[in-house]
Amino acid sequence: MTTDARPPSSPQPPPPAPQAQPFDAPAAGAPAPTSEEAADRLRSALDLIDPGPVLPNTPISPAPSAPRPPAIPPPPAAPPRPLLPPEPLSDEPGPLRPVPARRPGRVAAAMICAVLGTGLIGGAAAGTWLDHDSDGPTATNTYTAARELWHSVPVDTLFPRTIRGTGAGPGGADREWTRVGVAPDSGCADALDPLLLTVLQPVGCARMVRATYTDATHSGVTTVGLVFTEGEPAAMAALANRFSTEKLGARSDLMPRAYPVKGTAAAAFGDKQRASWTIRVLTDAPVVVTATSGFADGRRFAAPQSAEQATAGGASGPVAESGLGHDAKGIADTVERGLRKKAAASPEPAP
Numbered sequence: 554m555t556t557d558a559r560p561p562s563s564p565q566p567p568p569p570a571p572q573a574q575p576f577d578a579p580a581a582g583a584p585a586p587t588s589e590e591a592a593d594r595l596r597s598a599l600d601l602i603d604p605g606p607v608l609p610n611t612p613i614s615p616a617p618s619a620p621r622p623p624a625i626p627p628p629p630a631a632p633p634r635p636l637l638p639p640e641p642l643s644d645e646p647g648p649l650r651p652v653p654a655r656r657p658g659r660v661a662a663a664m665i666c667a668v669l670g671t672g673l674i675g676g677a678a679a680g681t682w683l684d685h686d687s688d689g690p691t692a693t694n695t696y697t698a699a700r701e702l703w704h705s706v707p708v709d710t711l712f713p714r715t716i717r718g719t720g721a722g723p724g725g726a727d728r729e730w731t732r733v734g735v736a737p738d739s740g741c742a743d744a745l746d747p748l749l750l751t752v753l754q755p756v757g758c759a760r761m762v763r764a765t766y767t768d769a770t771h772s773g774v775t776t777v778g779l780v781f782t783e784g785e786p787a788a789m790a791a792l793a794n795r796f797s798t799e800k801l802g803a804r805s806d807l808m809p810r811a812y813p814v815k816g817t818a819a820a821a822f823g824d825k826q827r828a829s830w831t832i833r834v835l836t837d838a839p840v841v842v843t844a845t846s847g848f849a850d851g852r853r854f855a856a857p858q859s860a861e862q863a864t865a866g867g868a869s870g871p872v873a874e875s876g877l878g879h880d881a882k883g884i885a886d887t888v889e890r891g892l893r894k895k896a897a898a899s900p901e902p903a904p
Contacts, residue, residue, distance in 0.1 A: 699896040712764035721883035734814030756784030809843035821851035844885035
């Protein structure tokens with residue numbers, strides 16, 4: 554039997570524990586670890602990690618945010634308005650709606666406006682009455698201004714050189730007349746027949762002007778005259794009424810006289826050649842408008858006819874068929890319109 558010849562010695566310390574090697578770095582030259590060895594090494598490496606203290610499971614709270622302002626409560630709802638009963642559709646009495654009280658200031662202002670408006674209307678009405686007063690000063694001044702037109706207005710204004718009458722001929726045909734002469738202004742003794750002068754005596758005769766025209770064919774001639782009277786509005790109105798009620802304008806013995814013009818188509822136009830005539834007594838001016846027409850060849854008419862009769866519907870006879878009545882009426886109408894227009898625009902004379 555053999556024994557160990559080595560002397561006893563102190564006990565040997567245990568060999569140091571092998572150090573763990575990283576899992577992905579095996580020692581050089583060492584054989585590749587088996588799967589079991591790799592798992593052991595992984596467990597050993599995990600054991601070396603200090604997991605730290607274990608905390609209890611606590612819920613995760615959201616990050617603190619700014620505090621919200623307190624909600625504003627909505628305003629209290631208004632109480633429902635009571636419905637008014639519908640207005641009755643018949644004439645029977647029904648419930649009346651309350652009328653708002655009137656303000657004293659507005660009522661007083663309305664009353665003042667009403668009073669002022671009534672005063673203005675009354676003043677305007679009074680002015681209108683004064684203007685239409687035939688004896689008032691305004692009418693007298695207008696008459697005075699119109700009475701002076703015979704010498705204050707150019708002759709071409711009173712008696713235009715050419716007069717065109719649209720539709721003034723027989724059957725509505727157009728007519729044209731040319732002035733061939735103007736008589737010098739004169740009194741009425743030589744320009745009017747004695748009987749016509751007697752009829753005009755209540756208004757007097759301040760002055761008379763006349764002019765003679767011929768038609769486009771130079772076969773008809775017409776003398777138109779303006780008698781400027783001395784009468785006032787009341788006298789002129791009375792004379793016009795007499796002419797109307799007594800039909801003086803249709804009397805052949807009151808025909809105005811003709812004015813012949815030497816060296817013209819009206820050279821042979823005399824009192825015996827008068828065929829038609831017209832006389833108008835104006836009431837808005839102290840003027841009497843006259844016109845008389847006839848043929849230029851000097852023929853005479855045994856039965857003259859007034860222009861109003863010769864231009865009436867259905868009129869017949871030589872005067873109506875010849876158009877002489879239309880000549881007298883058409884020329885008188887134009888001269889009268891021009892006189893009225895000029896009289897209305899003429900300034901009133903200074904007092």
